Amino acid sequence: xxxxxxxxxxxxxxxxxxxxxxxxxxxxxxxxxxxxxxxxxxxxxxxxxxxxxxxxxxxxxxxxxxxxxxxxxxxxxxxxxxxxxxxxxxxxxxxxxxxxxxxxxxxxxxxxxxxxxxxxxxxxxxxxxxxxxxxxxxxxxxxxxxxxxxxxxxxxxxxxxxxxxxxxxxxxxxxxxxxxxxxxxxxxxxxxxxxxxxxxxxxx
Amino acid sequence: xxxxxxxxxxxxxxxxxxxxxxxxxxxxxxxxxxxxxxxxxxxxxxxxxxxxxxxxxxxxxxxxxxxxxxxxxxxxxxxxxxxxxxxxxxxxxxxxxxxxxxxxxxxxxxxxxxxxxxxxxxxxxxxxxxxxxxxxxxxxxxxxxxxxxxxxxxxxxxxxxxxxxxxxxxxxxxxxxxxxxxxxxxxxxxxxxxxxxxxxxxxxxxxxxxxxxxxxxxxxxxxxxxxxxxxxxxxxxxxxxxxxxxxxxxxxxxxxxxxxxxxxxxxxxxxxxxxxxxxxxxxxxxxxxxxxxxxxxxxxxxxxxxxxxxxxxxxxxxxxxxxxxxxxxxxxxxxxxxxxxxxxxxxxxxxxxxxxxxxxxxxxxxxxxxxxxxxxxxxxxxxxxxxxxxxxxxxxxxxxxxxxxxxxxxxxxxxxxxxxxxxxxxxxxxxxxxxxxxxxxxxxx
Numbered sequence: 001x002x003x004x005x006x007x008x009x010x011x012x013x014x015x016x017x018x019x020x021x022x023x024x025x026x027x028x029x030x031x032x033x034x035x036x037x038x039x040x041x042x043x044x045x046x047x048x049x050x051x052x053x054x055x056x057x058x059x060x061x062x063x064x065x066x067x068x069x070x071x072x073x074x075x076x077x078x079x080x081x082x083x084x085x086x087x088x089x090x091x092x093x094x095x096x097x098x099x100x101x102x103x104x105x106x107x108x109x110x111x112x113x114x115x116x117x118x119x120x121x122x123x124x125x126x127x128x129x130x131x132x133x134x135x136x137x138x139x140x141x142x143x144x145x146x147x148x149x150x151x152x153x154x155x156x157x158x159x160x161x162x163x164x165x166x167x168x169x170x171x172x173x174x175x176x177x178x179x180x181x182x183x184x185x186x187x188x189x190x191x192x193x194x195x196x197x198x199x200x201x202x203x204x
Numbered sequence: 205x206x207x208x209x210x211x212x213x214x215x216x217x218x219x220x221x222x223x224x225x226x227x228x229x230x231x232x233x234x235x236x237x238x239x240x241x242x243x244x245x246x247x248x249x250x251x252x253x254x255x256x257x258x259x260x261x262x263x264x265x266x267x268x269x270x271x272x273x274x275x276x277x278x279x280x281x282x283x284x285x286x287x288x289x290x291x292x293x294x295x296x297x298x299x300x301x302x303x304x305x306x307x308x309x310x311x312x313x314x315x316x317x318x319x320x321x322x323x324x325x326x327x328x329x330x331x332x333x334x335x336x337x338x339x340x341x342x343x344x345x346x347x348x349x350x351x352x353x354x355x356x357x358x359x360x361x362x363x364x365x366x367x368x369x370x371x372x373x374x375x376x377x378x379x380x381x382x383x384x385x386x387x388x389x390x391x392x393x394x395x396x397x398x399x400x401x402x403x404x405x406x407x408x409x410x411x412x413x414x415x416x417x418x419x420x421x422x423x424x425x426x427x428x429x430x431x432x433x434x435x436x437x438x439x440x441x442x443x444x445x446x447x448x449x450x451x452x453x454x455x456x457x458x459x460x461x462x463x464x465x466x467x468x469x470x471x472x473x474x475x476x477x478x479x480x481x482x483x484x485x486x487x488x489x490x491x492x493x494x495x496x497x498x499x500x501x502x503x504x505x506x507x508x509x510x511x512x513x514x515x516x517x518x519x520x521x522x523x524x525x526x527x528x529x530x531x532x533x534x535x536x537x538x539x540x541x542x543x544x545x546x547x548x549x550x551x552x553x554x555x556x557x558x559x560x561x562x563x564x565x566x567x568x569x570x571x572x573x574x575x576x577x578x579x580x581x582x583x584x585x586x587x588x589x590x591x592x593x594x595x596x597x598x599x600x601x602x603x604x605x606x607x608x609x610x611x612x613x614x615x616x617x618x619x620x621x622x623x624x625x626x627x628x629x630x631x632x633x634x635x636x637x638x639x640x641x642x643x644x645x646x647x648x649x
Contacts, residue, residue: 059322059323060322085451086451088611091596091609093606108585108594108596110592117583139619140455166279168279176286182290
């Protein structure tokens with residue numbers, strides 16, 4: 001009835017073995033203003049077919065999957081020619097089972113002139129987690145890129161000062177990756193050591 | 205070097221002489237700094253300084269009293285909410301997100317629930333009464349949030365009176381919240397599919413009275429501050445940031461509207477049925493702290509107008525459902541007040557425990573495991589009191605979020621601190637930060 005699969009563990013602490021699937025490419029017509037955005041970008045940017053790996057339209061949102069080498073070029077065209085003046089930051093998503101493209105960076109863009117929203121997505125391999133920084137294009141991405149670096153370990157090349165922003169400077173690991181356990185830090189209180197949540201019996 | 209001062213000890217480092225100021229007599233400190241013959245001073249303000257609007261740390265480089273460089277240190281309130289949500293089911297997520305921006309809990313919940321509903325594909329199935337209640341609660345929340353912004357902003361600039369008035373009026377809103385949700389903040393009241401429970405008896409009367417009272421009371425702060433020569437001198441022309449600065453920095457909310465840009469997501473990209481309400485987008489064209497202050501003052505009245513329209517709508521929708529009809533999603537929260545407080549209603553307990561085994565299984569599965577959300581990602585943005593609050597939600601098809609990220613307006617807008625205050629006086633940085641209205645719970649999440 002509810003479609004439960006797997007171990008039937010309902011506590012949520014049985015370890016995160018989960019597979020996320022991402023939607024495949026969408027076919028034209030995309031619907032709404034999405035076709036216009038794609039057409040305008042194709043016209044304004046000759047390398048379109050090379051730079052845009054695929055276009056996904058899902059739940060009324062359009063996502064352009066961009067090759068990382070072309071990200072800055074595409075961003076500049078989108079900002080200057082297609083009037084996407086604002087970038088709403090960047091956030092990471094970790095898909096460990098997508099070998100070769102484990103780490104995704106997602107950029108929601110907003111055009112106030114045309115009242116439109118699109119999304120850019122860049123995926124890189126875990127061992128080579130470098131993405132060019134967009135701080136030169138949208139200065140407001142500065143802190144967002146620092147946060148994504150802090151949480152996922154994605155290195156934004158060309159960022160003016162890529163340091164941790166939320167976690168302490170000497171922190172080890174990147175907490176929002178899927179291979180990072182929840183609360184794996186032993187708490188010490190007046191000599192007594194309290195095991196981390198993931199080590200407690202009730203959560204196992 | 206004068207005699208040892210316990211309030212301002214000093215030590216030599218490779219960077220130069222470091223003074224730790226903890227209070228007391230400043231004379232010794234001033235003498236000592238005078239002796240160093242350095243014009244350039246680096247001041248560390250916060251993270252627990254009463255005028256830094258929460259646990260914000262400001263590192264300021266000063267030449268005399270002029271700020272040449274301002275940097276923010278954040279992260280003191282980081283609680284790992286986004287990570288924690290991946291270990292709880294979708295409905296439990298509201299309990300987490302409500303604690304992010306603690307002055308706008310209902311906005312956080314709504315943004316999150318709208319994103320989950322978008323993934324579920326039930327956006328159009330949310331009952332009208334639930335949407336109206338959401339709008340009403342969000343507008344009440346906008347008032348209480350702006351009240352803190354105005355009150356603490358004035359306090360930080362040295363005006364005590366506005367704080368008293370602001371918190372008096374905020375109390376009116378919090379009492380309404382307490383009556384409807386049981387809590388004054390962090391309510392987890394808005395749930396995927398609707399709201400947790402219907403309004404209690406007498407709520408609309410209380411809201412009507414509250415609106416009347418607030419409309420009268422709001423005049424107090426307006427009388428106190430608008431045209432007040434000290435207030436004008438502390439705010440006019442301070443913290444300047446124009447439209448170009450706002451767009452490149454991704455600034456939204458009152459700061460963007462203070463540049464004359466009428467950008468309000470409630471108007472331009474309506475959600476929850478905002479297109480059915482009459483209200484104005486408030487702007488100013490001064491790009492300064494005063495403009496942002498006026499916008500917040502005037503938005504109070506606009507929120508009251510929306511609340512009044514909500515009350516009229518709710519009167520007509522009396523008895524209509526407040527949760528989606530789909531029992532696979534609707535949280536079984538048939539609550540009722542019993543002798544020992546609020547709990548599951550006796551009717552519901554009688555049904556699941558006494559008459560229907562299937563209902564019991566259903567209740568158990570839904571509460572412990574939760575509902576499945578089809579795989580995919582969604583981004584939903586709403587207009588929080590501080591600007592665009594965006595919820596990026598990714599599902600892998602399971603009963604728990606795969607990834608949730610909040611694009612927090614406070615986090616983003618705080619980046620404007622340097623642009624607003626470099627080249628200005630050190631005293632004005634306080635006004636500039638206050639006009640951004642950052643909530644550190646939202647900044648650090």
